[in-house]
Amino acid sequence: MPRDHGRSPHHAETEETRRAILHAARDLFTKLGYRAVTTRMVAEASGVKQPLLYYHFADKEALYLEVQREHTAASQAALERIAARQNASVPERLRDVVHYLRQTHQQNMGLLFHEMRHEMSPQMQNALRNLFQTRIVEPITAIFEDGIRSGFLRSPAAGGISARMGTYLLLSSSSNLSTMASREDETSQSSVFGKEREAIDAIVHTLMYGMVDHTTVEPEHVP
Amino acid sequence: MPRDHGRSPHHAETEETRRAILHAARDLFTKLGYRAVTTRMVAEASGVKQPLLYYHFADKEALYLEVQREHTAASQAALERIAARQNASVPERLRDVVHYLRQTHQQNMGLLFHEMRHEMSPQMQNALRNLFQTRIVEPITAIFEDGIRSGFLRSPAAGGISARMGTYLLLSSSSNLSTMASREDETSQSSVFGKEREAIDAIVHTLMYGMVDHTTVEPEHVP
DNA sequence: CCTACCGATCGGTAGG
DNA sequence: CCTACCGATCGGTAGG
Numbered sequence: 001m002p003r004d005h006g007r008s009p010h011h012a013e014t015e016e017t018r019r020a021i022l023h024a025a026r027d028l029f030t031k032l033g034y035r036a037v038t039t040r041m042v043a044e045a046s047g048v049k050q051p052l053l054y055y056h057f058a059d060k061e062a063l064y065l066e067v068q069r070e071h072t073a074a075s076q077a078a079l080e081r082i083a084a085r086q087n088a089s090v091p092e093r094l095r096d097v098v099h100y101l102r103q104t105h106q107q108n109m110g111l112l113f114h115e116m117r118h119e120m121s122p123q124m125q126n127a128l129r130n131l132f133q134t135r136i137v138e139p140i141t142a143i144f145e146d147g148i149r150s151g152f153l154r155s156p157a158a159g160g161i162s163a164r165m166g167t168y169l170l171l172s173s174s175s176n177l178s179t180m181a182s183r184e185d186e187t188s189q190s191s192v193f194g195k196e197r198e199a200i201d202a203i204v205h206t207l208m209y210g211m212v213d214h215t216t217v218e219p220e221h222v223p
Numbered sequence: 224m225p226r227d228h229g230r231s232p233h234h235a236e237t238e239e240t241r242r243a244i245l246h247a248a249r250d251l252f253t254k255l256g257y258r259a260v261t262t263r264m265v266a267e268a269s270g271v272k273q274p275l276l277y278y279h280f281a282d283k284e285a286l287y288l289e290v291q292r293e294h295t296a297a298s299q300a301a302l303e304r305i306a307a308r309q310n311a312s313v314p315e316r317l318r319d320v321v322h323y324l325r326q327t328h329q330q331n332m333g334l335l336f337h338e339m340r341h342e343m344s345p346q347m348q349n350a351l352r353n354l355f356q357t358r359i360v361e362p363i364t365a366i367f368e369d370g371i372r373s374g375f376l377r378s379p380a381a382g383g384i385s386a387r388m389g390t391y392l393l394l395s396s397s398s399n400l401s402t403m404a405s406r407e408d409e410t411s412q413s414s415v416f417g418k419e420r421e422a423i424d425a426i427v428h429t430l431m432y433g434m435v436d437h438t439t440v441e442p443e444h445v446p
Numbered sequence: 447c448c449t450a451c452c453g454a455t456c457g458g459t460a461g462g
Numbered sequence: 463c464c465t466a467c468c469g470a471t472c473g474g475t476a477g478g
Contacts, residue, residue, distance in 0.1 A: 017463085032341060035258065039457060052463055054458065110333020113402050118255060147434070154436040161425045166434060168403040169426065172395045179336045180391040202384045203392065210433030211370070211389060213377040240447085262473060275447055277474065 018056045020046040026067045030105040034064055034115045061124050068128060072135035075104065079139035083146075090147040095204045097140055098174040102196065109175035140167045166207070173203045241279045243269040249290045253328040257287055257338045284347050291351060295358040298327065302362035306369075313370040318427045320363055321397040325419065332398035363390045389430070396426045 024045035028037045039060055043050040057063040082096045112132075116125050144163035147153035154160025161169075177199055247268035251260045262283055266273040280286040305319045335355075339348050367386035370376035377383025384392075400422055 014463090033337065036341060038455080040455090049464060050457095051459080051465085055463070060457065108333045108337050110331045110335075110399055111337045112333075113399065114256065114331050114334045118259060144434075151436060153434045158436065158438075160434060160436070161429055165403060165422075165425065166429075168399065169396050169429060172399045172403075173392050176333055176336065176391065176395045180388060180395075199388075202388065206384055206389075206392060206433070207429065208433050208435050210429070210431050211367075211376045211383060212431050213374060213381065213383070214437075215381075237447090261471080263471090272448060273473090274449085274475080278447070283473065 017046075017048060017052075021048065021053060021056060021063070022067060022070065025063055026071060027105075029064060029067055030071075030107050033108070033111045035119050061121060065124065065127055068131055071104075072131045075101070076135035076139060078104075079136065080142075083139050083142045086146070090143060090152055091204050091208050093143050094140075094170060094207070095200055097143070098170065098177075098200045098204065099197070101171075101174065102177065102200070106175065109171055137164065137167050137171075140170065169207060170203070173207070174200065177203070240269075240271060240275075244271065244276060244279060244286070245290060245293065248286055249294060250328075252287060252290055253294075253330050256331070256334045257283075258342050284344060288347065288350055291354055294327075295354045298324070299358035299362060301327075302359065303365075306362050306365045309369070313366060313375055314427050314431050316366050317363075317393060317430070318423055320366070321393065321400075321423045321427065322420070324394075324397065325400065325423070329398065332394055360387070360390055360394075363393065392430060393426070396430070397423065400426070 021042060025037070025042045028041055028045060039053050040050045042063070043053055053060075053063065057066065078100050079097060082093050082100065085093060088096075116128050120128065141163045144153065144166040148155050148160070148163060153166075156162050177196065180199060244265060248260070248265045251264055251268060262276050263273045265286070266276055276283075276286065280289065301323050302320060305316050305323065308316060311319075339351050343351065364386045367376065367389040371378050371383070371386060376389075379385050400419065403422060
C-alpha cells in the first residue's frame with residue numbers, strides 16, 4: 001500500500017486518525033513551537049505510534065504546514081468577518097481581532113518568525129510567510145486602511161504610520177500579552193480572563209490614542 | 224586539576240579562553256536563542272574543543288546565565304544613563320533606549336520568554352527573570368514614571384496605562400522591528416540603517432501620540 | 447586543555 | 463497501522 005500522505009482517504013477511520021494527529025499537532029505546535037515538538041509527542045498525544053505520522057504526512061514540516069494551513073484558514077474567515085463590520089468602530093474591531101487571536105491560541109509572533117528564519121527549509125519559509133501574510137496580516141490591515149480612509153487615523157502622508165505597520169504593532173503587542181498581564185499586578189484577585197480583557201483594551205486604546213495626556217499638554221506634532 | 228568553572232583564573236591565558244567562549248556564546252545565543260545553539264557550535268566559534276566548555280562552565284545553562292549576566296549588566300548601565308537625562312524629553316529617551324537595544328543585538332523577546340518558560344530549569348527561570356526585570360525593565364520603566372509624574376503621560380488613575388505596561392509595549396514592538404521593517408516597503412532604495420531609525424521613531428511616536436488623527440476628529444476619550 | 451566516548455533522543459525508514 | 467531499527471546529533475563525562 002503506497003503512502004498517499006492523506007490525499008485520498010479511502011477509509012473513514014483513516015481520515016479520523018489523520019484528524020486526531022492534526023488536532024494534537026496543532027495544540028503542541030502552538031504551545032511549544034516547531035522545534036520543541038517531537039514527532040513522538042504528537043504520536044502519543046493522538047494515540048498512535050510514531051512511524052504512523054509518516055504514513056499520513058511526508059515529514060515533520062509537511063505536518064506543520066498542514067496545521068498552519070487549517071489554522072490560518074479558520075483565522076482568515078473570522079478576521080474578515082470582523083473587518084467587514086463597518087458599523088463597528090476601528091478600535092472596537094481591533095479589540096475583537098486581538099480577542100479572537102487570543103482565544104484561538106495565537107502563536108508567539110517572535111517565536112514564529114524566529115523559527116521560520118532558522119528552523120525551516122526555504123520553501124517552508126515562503127509557504128508560511130504567504131499564509132501568514134494573506135490570511136492574518138491582510139484582513140487586519142484592512143481595518144487600519146478603513147480607519148485611514150475615513151480620516152479617523154492619520155495617513156502616512158500626514159505623519160501617520162502605514163496600515164501594515166499598525167498591524168505589526170498590534171500583533172507584536174498582543175503576542176506577548178500573557179507575559180505582560182501576569183507581571184502587571186502581582187497582588188491580583190481578579191480572574192485571568194478579566195485581566196486579559198483589560199489588557200487588550202489598554203493595548204488598543206494606547207495604539208489609538210497614545211500615552212500622552214492631552215488634557216494637560218497640547219500634543220507636540222513631531223513628524 | 225579540579226574544575227573551578229572559571230572562578231579563580233590562575234593563568235591569564237585561561238581567562239582569555241574563557242572570554243573567547245563567552246564572546247562566541249553571546250553572539251550565538253542572541254542570534255539563535257538558547258535551544259538552537261549547541262555546545263559544539265560555541266566551541267568551534269571560540270576555537271576550542273567542545274569538552275573544554277565544561278572546564279570553564281558547569282553546563283550549558285551556566286554558560287547561558289553568565290552570558291546574560293554580562294549582557295544585562297552592560298545594558299543596565301547604558302539604560303540608566305539614558306533614563307537619567309532629565310533634559311531630554313520622554314519620547315527622545317525612549318527612542319534612544321530602543322536604538323541602544325537594537326545596536327547591542329537585543330534578543331527576540333517572544334523567543335526569550337518562550338525559552339525561559341519551556342527550556343530552562345526553574346532556578347534558571349528565576350535568575351533570568353530577575354536579571355531582565357531589574358536590569359532592563361526597571362530602568363526603562365523609570366522613564367515612563369518620569370513622564371507620568373510630570374503630567375506628560377496619562378496616569379493609570381486617569382485612564383492611562385502603567386509605566387511597566389508601557390515598557391512591555393515598547394519592548395514587544397521593538398523586538399520584532401527587523402521583521403516589520405523588512406516588510407514595510409519591498410521597493411526600498413534607502414539603507415537598512417535609515418529604515419530602522421525611521422521605524423524606531425514611528426514606534427515611539429505611535430506609543431506617545433497614537434494613530435488617531437486629532438486634526439480631523441476630537442479624540443473620543445474611551446476609558 | 448585534549449582524545450575518546452557515553453546514553454539519550456531526534457527525524458525518518460524498512461518491511462511487513 | 464505496527465515492530466524494529468537506522469544514522470545523526472545532542473549534552474555531558476572519563477581519564478589523562
